[in-house]
Amino acid sequence: MLNPPERNDDANLPTAARDDGAGADVPLSVYDLTVAYHRKPVIWDVGFDLPAGQLIGIVGPNGAGKSTLLKAVMDLIPRASGRVRVFGDTYRENRHRVGYVPQRESVDWQFPVSALDVVAMGLYDKIGWCRPVRKKHRQQAREALGRVGIGDLADRQISQLSGGQQQRTFLARALVQDADLYLMDEPFAAVDAATERAIVEILRDLKERGKTAAVIHHDLQTVPEYFDYVVLLNMRVVAQGPVSQTFTQDNLQKTYGGRLTLLDEVTEAMRRRESSL
Amino acid sequence: MTGEPFVAWIGQMLPLGFSWNWGLDGWIVVIGGLAAVASSLLGNFLVLRKMSMLGDAITHAVLPGIAVAFLLTQTRSSPAMFVGAVIVGLLTAVFTEWIRGAGGVDEGASMGVVFTSLFALGLVILVQTADAVDLDPNCVLYGSIELTPLDTVSVGGRDVPRAAVVLAVVTVVNALFVLLFFKELRLTSFDPALATTMGFSSKWMHYGLMILVSVTAVACFESVGSILVVAMFIVPAAAAYMLTDRLGLMIAISVALAIVSAVLGHVLALSVPAWMGYRSTTTSGMIAVAAGGLFFTAATLGPRHGVLVKLVRRQLLSLRILCDDIVASLFRGEELEQQPPTATWLAGELFASHWSMKAALAMLRRRGEVADQHDRLQLTHVGRERGQRLVRSHRLWEQYLVDRAGSGAERIHDQAERFEHFTDRNLRDELAKETDTPVEDPHGRPIPDES
Numbered sequence A: 001m002l003n004p005p006e007r008n009d010d011a012n013l014p015t016a017a018r019d020d021g022a023g024a025d026v027p028l029s030v031y032d033l034t035v036a037y038h039r040k041p042v043i044w045d046v047g048f049d050l051p052a053g054q055l056i057g058i059v060g061p062n063g064a065g066k067s068t069l070l071k072a073v074m075d076l077i078p079r080a081s082g083r084v085r086v087f088g089d090t091y092r093e094n095r096h097r098v099g100y101v102p103q104r105e106s107v108d109w110q111f112p113v114s115a116l117d118v119v120a121m122g123l124y125d126k127i128g129w130c131r132p133v134r135k136k137h138r139q140q141a142r143e144a145l146g147r148v149g150i151g152d153l154a155d156r157q158i159s160q161l162s163g164g165q166q167q168r169t170f171l172a173r174a175l176v177q178d179a180d181l182y183l184m185d186e187p188f189a190a191v192d193a194a195t196e197r198a199i200v201e202i203l204r205d206l207k208e209r210g211k212t213a214a215v216i217h218h219d220l221q222t223v224p225e226y227f228d229y230v231v232l233l234n235m236r237v238v239a240q241g242p243v244s245q246t247f248t249q250d251n252l253q254k255t256y257g258g259r260l261t262l263l264d265e266v267t268e269a270m271r272r273r274e275s276s277l
Numbered sequence B: 001m002t003g004e005p006f007v008a009w010i011g012q013m014l015p016l017g018f019s020w021n022w023g024l025d026g027w028i029v030v031i032g033g034l035a036a037v038a039s040s041l042l043g044n045f046l047v048l049r050k051m052s053m054l055g056d057a058i059t060h061a062v063l064p065g066i067a068v069a070f071l072l073t074q075t076r077s078s079p080a081m082f083v084g085a086v087i088v089g090l091l092t093a094v095f096t097e098w099i100r101g102a103g104g105v106d107e108g109a110s111m112g113v114v115f116t117s118l119f120a121l122g123l124v125i126l127v128q129t130a131d132a133v134d135l136d137p138n139c140v141l142y143g144s145i146e147l148t149p150l151d152t153v154s155v156g157g158r159d160v161p162r163a164a165v166v167l168a169v170v171t172v173v174n175a176l177f178v179l180l181f182f183k184e185l186r187l188t189s190f191d192p193a194l195a196t197t198m199g200f201s202s203k204w205m206h207y208g209l210m211i212l213v214s215v216t217a218v219a220c221f222e223s224v225g226s227i228l229v230v231a232m233f234i235v236p237a238a239a240a241y242m243l244t245d246r247l248g249l250m251i252a253i254s255v256a257l258a259i260v261s262a263v264l265g266h267v268l269a270l271s272v273p274a275w276m277g278y279r280s281t282t283t284s285g286m287i288a289v290a291a292g293g294l295f296f297t298a299a300t301l302g303p304r305h306g307v308l309v310k311l312v313r314r315q316l317l318s319l320r321i322l323c324d325d326i327v328a329s330l331f332r333g334e335e336l337e338q339q340p341p342t343a344t345w346l347a348g349e350l351f352a353s354h355w356s357m358k359a360a361l362a363m364l365r366r367r368g369e370v371a372d373q374h375d376r377l378q379l380t381h382v383g384r385e386r387g388q389r390l391v392r393s394h395r396l397w398e399q400y401l402v403d404r405a406g407s408g409a410e411r412i413h414d415q416a417e418r419f420e421h422f423t424d425r426n427l428r429d430e431l432a433k434e435t436d437t438p439v440e441d442p443h444g445r446p447i448p449d450e451s
Helices: A066-073 A115-127 A135-147 A163-177 A193-208 A220-226 A249-256 A260-276 B003-013 B022-048 B052-073 B079-103 B107-129 B137-142 B162-180 B182-190 B192-197 B202-243 B247-275 B283-301 B307-335 B343-349 B354-366 B381-403 B412-422 B425-434
Strands: A028-037 A040-050 A055-059 A081-086 A098-101 A181-184 A212-217 A229-234 A236-242 B152-155 B158-161 B370-373 B376-379
Touching (some): A028 A066, A040 A066, A040 A236, A055 A066, A055 A220, A066 A081, A098 A163, A098 B192, A115 A135, A115 B182, A135 A163, A163 A193, A193 A212, A212 A220, A236 A249, B022 B052, B022 B162, B022 B182, B022 B283, B052 B107, B079 B107, B079 B202, B137 B202, B152 B162, B158 B162, B162 B202, B182 B192, B182 B202, B307 B370, B307 B376, B307 B381, B354 B370, B381 B425
Parallel strands (some): A055 A212, A055 A229, A181 A212
Antiparallel strands (some): A229 A236, B152 B158
16 A cells, blocks of 8 residues: 655545545545556546535446446455545445445346345344344335335345346345445446436435435436536546536546547537527 | 064055165165255355355365375374365365466366366375275265264264264254354355445355365265265255245255155165166165256256246247237238138138147137137127237337337338237337327228227
8 A cells, every 4th residue: 555645735635645534524535546457457546535415426438447446445356555435434444334236237136035135135234143134124124125116026036026126126225224325336227217217216315315325327418417426437537526517528538538429429418408408 | 673663564565675774774864864954055055156166176175185184093083084174175265266366267167177186186195095094985986875874983872873973963063054144145145245345254154155065075975975965065955946936945945855865865776776686776876866856856847947837838828829819810800801710721820730729719718709600710799809909909019110110111010910919008008109099000900999
């Protein structure tokens, strides 16, 4: 790990750069984070402070290191360098305040468990080692499934759920974790329109209750509609800030480089949006 | 022995053609059953974690650990054997991970490297020392369950086979592990990343499981051998996976199947060769064969993944579709005011075989949708409504495909023909709305109202 520089007064550095316990109000601060696979860096010198109580989109092209960033924050993969602070302390210390929604494809949906079983997994931390899942936990899980609109599917084996329902199950599991910071890996990937609306509702509800959510997102067109703040990532942080100032054509050009088709698409979308205002 | 008259009675009732001795055969079944139960308890998680091959690797790789421990202590009952096996078993898991990570080869290849090398090393040591020590390589590979009842220890004043005592302890340990850590095993097997973020390290769970797999492999190898123990780890669990979609139930079923295969295996080992005029064959082999038979049965008849169920389901679906086609075709005929067709003519028209046509018509007659007028088929009132719904679905789909999906008129019929079977009232209403409630389809034929 690198030593933090002596420029603690530099207001532009993430709070994680300082090691004085500052930033208890910053949900996630990352400083100088580098992750490498086989000596090839995947993300490079990434740094940012996420604002509390907002919905944050993490946006960038395929292979930009978005999932890697989330996993490195949660110590799931080793970091080559860098410091991560969650509410002013290490991730380990504040683990219980973080809820994680992995990519849907990361698990085996043939696994012999019901939707309710999966949601109850969000409570295992609170239940503790070797203690069984009790009725009140199951009740809690059932309510969470109700909140995401699939309360009637609680006892279905998870392979019998549609893709959207599976994603909702994952969100219900995150809800019962009752975290303050949520890290979500592409919750909107390949879901139906109704599920997309339901997820947006859940995100807004979380925000209303003062929670912070950092969401990896692919659909550029919906970024301004869904998020308050955006981190544009392509191995490095290209730009970060409130969507209105940061989500500009110029910054997208820098993030996506020569990928003109995508860029044309979003330019078109933005022109439509502007003309409709 | 108290059981003897009973068994003698069974022997008279059923001409199984073998003799049963509780003091010997009873213990063989108990030992086989314990080995199978202890293994399959853990096997559930090997199957679900897609680590069946690692179980295979470890059960082979513990051999040098056993051999070295045996060489050092000169005894088979020593705890040193377990320690040696656990060390080598863990090394297998660690080496496999390491070669995969550092060498960049896939898991199967790195496992293949590790366990064959270790297994070969164990064999070399065993063969080299076979003269000096009382451990037979054959026995290590295939086990000698028939001899285990002869090697007894005294438990509470009674002579109990040592293998039974060892396996009972291992079974209890494995059962406690699965019961106590049920929640943790479920979480780390299903979603290791989430488990790790919650502080349930999936890595430590993995190595915990590997330690117990190594211990179980050693406890079993004397009875069933290091090759057949793999069958005990994997086969009952894999069969149980076919039969249920709940983890708790899957474990319970795998235990039941393990016991059944042990009993069945020994009975078959005694009886099958006898029928053919040979002496009895190896029981541990027969246990694995019986387990394989149970798996095959589960794979065929299982309610979730069973081949038979899938076959029946597919047959029922194609029967339903044929019924749909008959009703729709009769409806179209009525529309054009054609003479009602005969069953034979319609079968030719719909490319239906004689038997499927017969079955479909029987179904339609029973449901009162089609009636016979001499040798001609006619729709009843109920049947006409079904036909109307189908034709409406078909023509709405054609309209939608031309209108909204921009398909060419020549391709839409086949697509609509498929979609019409899966279109319900809600979908029809939506289609009608999307296509502005048309009265005619692209071919100019009327779209009937909702009946």
